[in-house]
Amino acid sequence: MNPDLRDLYQQMIMDHNKNPMNFREIRDATSRAEGFNPLCGDHLHVYLKMNGDRIEDISFEGAGCAISKASGSMMTAALKGKTRAEAEGLFAEVRAMLSREPGMPVNAEKLGKLAVFAGVCEFPLRVKCASLAWHTMMEAIAPTGKQVSTE
Amino acid sequence: MNGLDVAKVREDFPVLHERVYGKPLIYLDNAATTQKPKIVIETIKQFYSRENANIHRGIFCLSERATRRYENARLKVKEFLGAASEKEIVFVRGATEAINLVAQTWGRAFLGKGDEVLITHMEHHSNIVPWQILREEKGIKLKVAPVDDAGELIMEEFRKLLTDKVKFVSVVHVSNALGTLNPVEEIIRLAHEKGAKVLIDGAQAVAHEAVNVRDLDADFYVLSGHKLFAPTGIGVLYGKAELLDQMPPYQGGGDMIRSVTFEATTYNKIPYKFEAGTPHIAGAIGLGVAVDYLRGIGLEWIAAYEKELLAYGTKKLLAIPGLRLIGTAKRKAAVLSFTLGEAHAHDIGTILDRAGIAIRAGHHCAMPLMQRFGVSATTRVSLAFYNTREEIDRLSDALREVVEVFK
Ligand SMILES: Cc1ncc(COP(=O)(O)O)c(C=O)c1O
Numbered sequence: 001m002n003p004d005l006r007d008l009y010q011q012m013i014m015d016h017n018k019n020p021m022n023f024r025e026i027r028d029a030t031s032r033a034e035g036f037n038p039l040c041g042d043h044l045h046v047y048l049k050m051n052g053d054r055i056e057d058i059s060f061e062g063a064g065c066a067i068s069k070a071s072g073s074m075m076t077a078a079l080k081g082k083t084r085a086e087a088e089g090l091f092a093e094v095r096a097m098l099s100r101e102p103g104m105p106v107n108a109e110k111l112g113k114l115a116v117f118a119g120v121c122e123f124p125l126r127v128k129c130a131s132l133a134w135h136t137m138m139e140a141i142a143p144t145g146k147q148v149s150t151e
Numbered sequence: 152m153n154g155l156d157v158a159k160v161r162e163d164f165p166v167l168h169e170r171v172y173g174k175p176l177i178y179l180d181n182a183a184t185t186q187k188p189k190i191v192i193e194t195i196k197q198f199y200s201r202e203n204a205n206i207h208r209g210i211f212c213l214s215e216r217a218t219r220r221y222e223n224a225r226l227k228v229k230e231f232l233g234a235a236s237e238k239e240i241v242f243v244r245g246a247t248e249a250i251n252l253v254a255q256t257w258g259r260a261f262l263g264k265g266d267e268v269l270i271t272h273m274e275h276h277s278n279i280v281p282w283q284i285l286r287e288e289k290g291i292k293l294k295v296a297p298v299d300d301a302g303e304l305i306m307e308e309f310r311k312l313l314t315d316k317v318k319f320v321s322v323v324h325v326s327n328a329l330g331t332l333n334p335v336e337e338i339i340r341l342a343h344e345k346g347a348k349v350l351i352d353g354a355q356a357v358a359h360e361a362v363n364v365r366d367l368d369a370d371f372y373v374l375s376g377h378k379l380f381a382p383t384g385i386g387v388l389y390g391k392a393e394l395l396d397q398m399p400p401y402q403g404g405g406d407m408i409r410s411v412t413f414e415a416t417t418y419n420k421i422p423y424k425f426e427a428g429t430p431h432i433a434g435a436i437g438l439g440v441a442v443d444y445l446r447g448i449g450l451e452w453i454a455a456y457e458k459e460l461l462a463y464g465t466k467k468l469l470a471i472p473g474l475r476l477i478g479t480a481k482r483k484a485a486v487l488s489f490t491l492g493e494a495h496a497h498d499i500g501t502i503l504d505r506a507g508i509a510i511r512a513g514h515h516c517a518m519p520l521m522q523r524f525g526v527s528a529t530t531r532v533s534l535a536f537y538n539t540r541e542e543i544d545r546l547s548d549a550l551r552e553v554v555e556v557f558k
Contacts, residue, residue, distance in 0.1 A: 001552060002172075002505045009498075009556050018493075040497040041514055041527045063527050065495035066557075123501060 007119030008126070009066065012074075017066040022059040022076035035062075035136030035148035037128050042068045046076075046136040053083050058137070065129050067120065072133035074114055084141055090114075091134050098127045157456070160448065161537050163188040174507030177542045182327045182355055182486055182533030183511055184377045187441075191381060194440045198433045206432055207406055207423075221432050224439030225422075228387055231442045232372065233363035238392050241422040242435050245386035246354040247277040249373035250321070252388055252425065253350055254281035256398040257371075258319065264290035267316040269347075271296045271304055271333070272523055273326040276516045278352050282321065292316075298523065302329040302478035309338070313345055320349045324356035328515040328531065329478025330461075330486030332356075339368050348394070354378055358535065359457055359484050361450040364389050376434060381441035385434030388425070395421040402427040453536045457485040460534050460543070467547045468532075472554060477529050485534035488515070491550065494557040496528040502556065503530075506549040 001009075026032075026047035034045050044062025048055060058079050060072040075094075079087050094114060097106045102122050108115045120130045136148045161167050164186045169176045178186060198220070204213035206221050222237075229237040243249045258281075262268070268282050272295050282293050294317070296309040304322075313320070320342040325332050335351050342349045350371035356362055357374045364372045369389070376385040390398075400407055400418055404427035409417040418424045445453070464487055468474055473492030491499060500512035511531040514521045521527060532546065 001556070005502060005505050005556075008501070014556070040495075040512065042497075043527070065497040067498070126497075126501060129497065 004119065004122045008123060010116055010119070012113070012116045013066060013070040016070035016073040020060075020069050020073035022073065022080075023061060024059050025061055026057055026059050029057075031140045031143060033136045033139035033143070033148060035132050035139070037064070037068065037132050038149060039125075039128065040065060042129060042132055044068065044072060044133060044136060046072070046133060046140045048137070048140045050084075050141075053085075055079050055082050055084070055087060060133055060136075064132070065126075067117075067126055067129040068132050071117065071130045074116070075133045075137060078112065078114055079137070087137070087141060091138055094134055095131065097121070098130055157537065157539055161539075163190070163444075164537055165189060165192070167537060171507050171509075172505055177506075177508040177538075177545055179532045179534065179538065179542070179546065180509045180511050181358075181535040181538075182378070182515075182531065184383065185358060185380045185535055186537070187382070187437075188380055188444050190444055191437045191441050195382065195433050195437050198436055203433075205429055217432055220436045220439075221430070224435045227439040227442045231357075231446065232387075232389055233365050234389055235365060236392060238421050239389055239395065241388040241390065241395070241425045242430050243386050243388050243425075244384055244431070245375035245377070246275075246352060246373045247375075247386075249371075249386055249388035250278055250350065250352065251281045252401045253321075253371050253373075253390070254285050256401050256425075257348070257394065258282075258285045258291075259289065260397070260399050262289055262291050262318055265292065265316065266318045267292045267294055267314065268319045268321060269294045269296060269309075269312055269317045269342075270321050271309070271323065272298045273302065273304070273329060273331060273333075273517065273520050274321070274323055275327055275352065275354070276518070278321055278323060278350075279519070295519075298331075298520070301480050302326065302331045302524075303480045304331070304333055304338075306334070306337070310341060313341055313347070315345060317342070317345060317347045320347050321352070322349070323352040323354075324362075325353075325359065325484045325486075326478070326517075326520075327355045327486070327533075328517040328520050328529070329480065329488055330483040330533075331478060331480040332482040332484055334482075335369070336367055339370075343368065355484060355486075358445070358453075359450075360454045370394055376438040376441065379438070379441055380445065381438035382431070382434040385431045385438050387438075392421065395425070398425075400424050400427070404428045406430075448536065456536050457534055460538060460540070461485040461487070463540055464532065464534065464543045464546075467543055468550070471547065471550050474550070477524050477526065487532040487534075488529040489532075490526055490529055491553060492557055494553055496530045498557070499530045499550070499553050502553050503546070503549050506545065506552070508546055508549055510546075 029047040042064035049057040206218040348370040372389040377383040407427040477488045496512035
């Protein structure tokens with residue numbers, strides 16, 4: 001396979017796509033948000049259960065491509081137990097990783113496993129797939145009342 | 152024509168010799184838009200280099216020349232569609248604008264509360280939304296004829312829905328998402344028996360088979376130039392003269408008027424009544440040349456060649472494990488829409504793209520149809536007469552790679 005593609009569809013991403021974590025609704029969620037990617041039809045919900053300032057539980061549901069599903073899975077895994085400020089900080093790191101110039105380094109220390117999405121920046125059309133869950137999470141954590149759309 | 156001739160035809164299309172990611176481009180998104188032959192590109196260049204002027208108003212040489220070329224394009228389109236008169240050929244932006252024009256003029260003038268408009272489940276959004284807008288304004292009822300699992304219109308249901316209340320029927324000739332070729336002749340006959348008028352959305356039909364609007368007895372027929380090897384931004388509304396004459400204008404402005412005072416304005420005759428403002432002059436001229444080019448190649452040959460290519464592609468794709476074709480109508484244009492195991496269309500699109508293969512992934516502006524088949528998106532391969540068996544072989548190889556990635 002072409003090396004860029006191998007970077008994009010890494011084993012970890014394919015595993016999370018096949019068996020996504022936290023792929024369910026939280027019935028007693030304290031907040032939720034809905035996100036759309038009109039270009040490819042990705043559509044997901046993010047559910048949050050906050051305990052004060054801390055994310056007690058987080059989950060997602062929906063239909064989408066491998067990148068968006070793996071992103072939702074790994075995001076929820078990374079954010080469980082984090083504070084609101086930590087979640088916002090991680091969102092900023094992920095955004096920086098996805099929008100950086102190809103070839104530029106990523107903050108692997110802060111991103112941890114999420115650095116597996118570093119190869120997405122080689123595929124400008126797919127950046128929105130990787131960021132959809134994150135934008136939707138941000139809407140759930142700090143609602144603006146808008147439906148999230150990547151357009 | 153044999154394989155050698157296709158190689159010659161490909162010489163006419165510069166973009167087919169592009170490379171992407173270092174690989175030769177394989178362009179299989181012809182239902183979205185077609186590529187342009189050199190003769191069209193050259194004509195447009197020539198127009199802007201040597202002939203550019205506004206039409207229908209200048210009293211100088213260039214304007215006279217531009218007007219002649221523009222009107223000549225109308226004649227070519229008239230011949231191409233088999234219309235009775237060039238008055239029946241209205242230049243618009245594309246199929247979308249043509250349908251909106253009919254809904255907003257004929258629809259507004261002749262449809263009222265309780266009147267019904269009948270469409271099908273396989274319409275492009277451009278043949279759904281204009282009627283919903285009219286429903287908001289006029290209180291008409293919009294009815295939808297169902298399709299079966301093969302993607303064919305269920306004629307028995309269509310007949311049942313075609314009641315006396317139906318005043319207008321608007322149906323796609325060839326489905327962009329499935330390739331289904333609808334029995335438009337029969338549809339038009341049935342609708343006329345009920346006294347309803349019929350619009351046929353020919354956006355996907357005209358590049359693939361010969362169409363004669365008079366043989367069909369269509370009241371309106373619409374197409375987009377860019378799907379017919381011509382530029383974007385130009386399209387055609389064909390309408391029977393007697394209907395166009397009765398219709399109020401669409402937009403107001405220059406060219407569509409005979410005389411204007413602040414008290415009263417009289418409108419120009421058809422087709423100019425519907426061509427307000429400066430049109431896409433170069434686009435229309437390009438469309439005329441594209442139509443000539445197509446007739447030179449021969450639509451019969453194109454239809455036969457594409458049929459063979461479709462059969463080859465169908466066989467090749469069905470041999471790929473986990474591939475499900477969406478749209479298996481008996482009469483079909485060269486469109487292969489499919490899902491592939493658990494792989495999402497968007498991922499398939501990315502992997503094919505890196506192999507140099509351009510296809511479409513998504514809902515194809517036919518979301519209700521996707522829902523009908525229980526999918527949110529499909530991968531769509533749409534062929535034109537410049538595509539080859541070798542390209543389909545490369546597609547098949549790349550799809551097998553997708554299967555590997557997603558196994
Ligand atoms: C069947 C059909 N109708 C209408 C349209 C709209 O054409 P345009 O976008 O050129 O106006 C399309 C384009 O995809 C189509 O496939």
